[in-house]
Amino acid sequence: MIRNKKFNRRKIALSGQAIHTNRLILKPMTLADEQGFYLMRRDPDMMRFIPIGTIDTPDDHRAEFTQQFHENFEHRFKFTYGIHLRSEADMIGIVIMRPIPDGSMIEIGYWIRKGFWGNGYAAEAQKAMIDEQKESLKCENKDIIAYVMVGNSASKRVLEKIGLTLTGTDQLESVNCWVFHFPKN
Numbered sequence: 419m420i421r422n423k424k425f426n427r428r429k430i431a432l433s434g435q436a437i438h439t440n441r442l443i444l445k446p447m448t449l450a451d452e453q454g455f456y457l458m459r460r461d462p463d464m465m466r467f468i469p470i471g472t473i474d475t476p477d478d479h480r481a482e483f484t485q486q487f488h489e490n491f492e493h494r495f496k497f498t499y500g501i502h503l504r505s506e507a508d509m510i511g512i513v514i515m516r517p518i519p520d521g522s523m524i525e526i527g528y529w530i531r532k533g534f535w536g537n538g539y540a541a542e543a544q545k546a547m548i549d550e551q552k553e554s555l556k557c558e559n560k561d562i563i564a565y566v567m568v569g570n571s572a573s574k575r576v577l578e579k580i581g582l583t584l585t586g587t588d589q590l591e592s593v594n595c596w597v598f599h600f601p602k603n
């Protein structure tokens with residue numbers, strides 16, 4: 419039976435346009451962002467609340483990133499923007515807005531490289547991303563969901579700062595997560 423998904427990863431996409439905020443430039447991730455991604459993937463503090471491990475060597479990372487970029491584009495990178503500062507050569511983070519696997523909701527998410535934590539960049543990037551991409555994804559605030567590994571208080575705070583509230587918990591691939599939504603009106 420073919421299910422008619424509300425948000426189908428194959429049929430929808432982000433705008434592809436760069437987004438400029440007060441301090442940040444958000445733009446589609448490309449293979450050139452491999453180094454910026456590695457600077458996050460190698461750091462155990464970064465990966466503490468992400469259910470994938472660290473990658474220790476640049477060569478291993480380059481190989482995995484290149485393979486994943488091509489093989490997983492439709493499910494991951496197509497819905498990911500890099501977060502850039504004018505002063506930094508490599509991206510300082512990523513911001514995601516993509517349909518969840520059953521197509522019922524749009525999931526949001528973000529990483530900021532550790533050296534840049536605590537400047538409000540995650541909240542600034544995610545808010546701009548939602549404002550700009552809702553039209554491209556044809557979604558509204560009520561369609562947006564966020565999953566945060568239980569205990570990730572910094573991420574919880576980011577979501578609260580941009581207006582979402584904790585609505586419950588769920589198991590995602592055996593990981594206990596807090597679930598967040600925008601309040602209904």
Ligand SMILES: CC(C)(COP(=O)(O)OP(=O)(O)OC[C@H]1O[C@@H](n2cnc3c(N)ncnc32)[C@H](O)[C@@H]1OP(=O)(O)O)[C@@H](O)C(=O)NCCC(=O)NCCS
Binds near residue numbers: 534541575
């Ligand atoms: C979560 C993360 C994206 C936050 O990035 P950031 O740019 O530092 O976030 P912001 O500066 O916008 O906001 C962080 C807020 O959390 C607060 N915070 C930081 N550490 C905290 C902690 N341990 N407990 C509670 N609050 C905390 C900050 O004070 C700030 O709130 P404030 O502005 O009211 O002071 C960053 O820590 C990160 O990339 N972590 C690793 C990847 C990750 O966990 N991503 C989220 C997956 S759901």
